Amino acid sequence: MAVESPAPSVDQLANAIRAKRDRRLAASDRYRLPDYPHADEAARQAWLGYRQALRNVPEQEGFPWSGANDPAVPWPAEPVGEQG
Template sequence: MQNYYFDNTHPLHPYTYSMYATPGTFPPLNALRKELPAEKDGIHFGEKDGEWVEIEDHRGKSGYVNDEPFLIQDFGPLPEGWSDTPPLPPPLIVEELFERLRNERNARVTATDKYLLADYPIGAEELGNIRTYRQALRDLPAQEGAPFDGGGDETPWPEKPDV
């Protein structure tokens, strides 16, 4: 015969341990003499009205509650606002996106500076194409939809001409 003890100070009265029971005695107030049901993943058992009932057990699970990191340390359902998915980073403000766009644009313009040097061997047609490309880069921040994604893959970069 076994006593199956539960924590009667916890609101869900979770099972804690079992111990041999002395024949001819009554169980303590914090124990049942009813065997626990078969184990189930994510389930612990607690006492309610003299019976074992299933209680959710997410202890040790890490996630987010209202976008803040959270570690579950107690029995019961997942807290309100729970998510397994990390929150998205805050969107960049428009000024930061424009700054990134301009920095990438400036780097692309600078990469073509050599073609404008008087002693660079380039034909008139290629030079015209480079100037058109550089102007398109300068005009990009004024285009509708700017700052786009701040100079990333979604930015409609002009195509650099072959030189």
């Protein structure tokens, strides 16, 4: 007889989203450095905006949804072709 695991708590869901957000921030750290060779100022601003949007995820309505993999989480799109 299989025993079902209890549903994650709100704190566990929130922590999972923050952890995924933190990984995305860490992966984009280099693009915020003042000496990163962005193609132009628009590219630099796109990365700064992306990072701010990541920091704002926990402030969005519905947080923490059903966890980090819920399609309702408003993950911002990483700037495309803006690496510099």
